[in-house]
Amino acid sequence: MAQSIFLRITLFFLVTFTAMGIGFYTLHEKLTQDQEHRLEIEAGNLLLVLRKSVPLAPPLRRSYLQVQGYSVAEPHPDLLKTLQNALKTTPKNYPEEIKDSLKEGRIQILKDTNHLYVYLPKATPPLLVIKTDAAQQSLWPEILFITLMVALLLLYWLIIKTLFPLKRLINAITHYGKDGSYTPINSLQKDEIALVANALDSAMHKNQTLIEARSLFIRNIMHELKTPITVGKLSLPFLKNTEEKSILERAFFRMEHLIAELVRVEQITSGALAPNLKSCDPKLLLEKAKGLLFLKDNVIETVLDGTLIYADCDVFVTVFKNLIDNAIKYSSDGKVRIVQMGEHLFFYNKGEPWPRECTLDSLSEPFFHHHENPHSFGLGLYIVKSILESHNFSFFYRYVQGEHCFELVCRNSLATLD
Structure with a gap:
């Protein structure tokens, strides 16, 4: 909240208003x-004039005071009530x-909003001498203050109004991140925020188009893959019960399993489906992965401590399968070593180090292929990384003593629920 631009602007204006x-x-x-100093001087001058008028008779005193620029009035009680010191x-x-x-x-120096008064209640008769407009005070500070306050409030409102689409933008992005639905901003303004919002609308529209095209492509590919498998399975009853028939049956079964697995992996990596988390035994995951890869036991060395991991077991088989396949394919001796230490799983294979420009992040990009490097992994690491990210697992790589080591940290916030 402290980083909010709205809060910062509000605080800036509050400080400005306060200052x-x-x-x-x-x-x-x-x-x-x-003003008080000026009234002191004016009252002092008036009192000096009054002292000079003391010897004069009342009619002459009035005339004398008027000649000096003062007015004389009767000290009416209603008027006196309105005056203040x-x-x-x-x-x-x-x-x-x-x-x-x-x-x-015996002398009272009074004022109202405009005039200065000297009241002589003991005089005969009582006397009220007025200095017109002597107490009048300029209103320009109040007018300037009100004008600046209104201007600042208007400026604050205009700035907040300009930035308000940011909240709509944040809400739209947040909703998209949660449920994949995006509500277009469709801003009609011409400022920079509106340009960003409209650019995001355009990008999200293109992204949605690509997602739909991707989904259609995946469905078509799956359909095209299932068709020959279905035809092959229908032709199996016409074959004799031979070893070749048994091999074909197992091959078709595994191909169907791979297609279903790919569909689920695609749904999870795209965010369309949440992982079905439950306790998984890495040993069983390893056996399933070996079966899908048609591997023999002598190519895999395992040191498993039996710790269960909390993941989508069906999907996590793909992680094991891809890491094992890549390790064997790019190892110098055609073998892979798998070690488990609690929630940490390590996949080792011997081989030459990667070129300096190759990193785990770059090799995890989809369809990445380094033409000068035989250790390029295509989609394998991309799928692995996507599945691990959907589980909130960590994925690391290091090269130690002539071996490539991929480390999985299978720890997430839901692990304690099992």
Whole structure:
């Protein structure tokens, strides 16, 4: 989850929102301090003008204040209720008598959203002097903050909307991996993700076409193979009970078994059929493989400890058959040695080492053939590797003391269920 691109983008925007909020909060505090300082100066100036107007009669005082740019109004209780203190603390630079008057409540410095007021409740009559628009505060920080927040949220939504097909893409690929069904994305967008989704749609369509063609090819091949076998079996009753008839009967039986085995192997390696896992005795698997290869006992040396393996026994015969066949075919003495150590099975055969460019992975490719190397295995290792992968088994190779060694590690998560 920590590697999710959606989570990273969300975290990036959250950090951006937080940093922007902190920045604008700091800016707001700075502007508030500047506003309070400005109000201190304006209130101080107003108080100085009021001190000069003290000797004047009330009508002349009003005129004098208006000439100085101030308004005078009656301190109506409803108006006073709407006002609040303009200063949080008494400025230190104010004269002492003004500080005392502010402390005793004979002077009150008030404000609303726009204007600055100096209220003299003890004057005769009580006086309310107004400095118009002195308390008005600029709204551009709030407007800018809201604008940027909306822009960032819109950008976040657009990015997530652009990346949203990734989830559909992941779900489609996940479903295909689980059950082989793929739901096309069919994106109408023109961005890179849409191009990837549409390219995947096209590739999956071609892949499905190839799978269907492969399945049809396999069915046709099996049909063509079964036809002569069926004809041969029908002709057997007309033969005399001779040794040749017995040989043909066994050959036809083994050919039918091989065809059925190939069908099952094809289904398992293609993912169309899950292995039928159960306990298997490697000794019995070896005997079946020897029978299919028409081998004599003297070509195989075995050291088996009797440990059972958990696999599809019918299919695993093919693994033994192919590894034994390859080992004998490409050995220098025509023999193979099979050793079991618990869940580990080793197939040894003597021979020259492979060329440097040949590896287990390259030789496990279907239809691989190294023209300059007599140790090429065609489809044998590909089938072996595919069956082992379907069982979640491991497959290794090494060359030790003049011998090729193929190692099977027959351990999977289901082994404890038996």
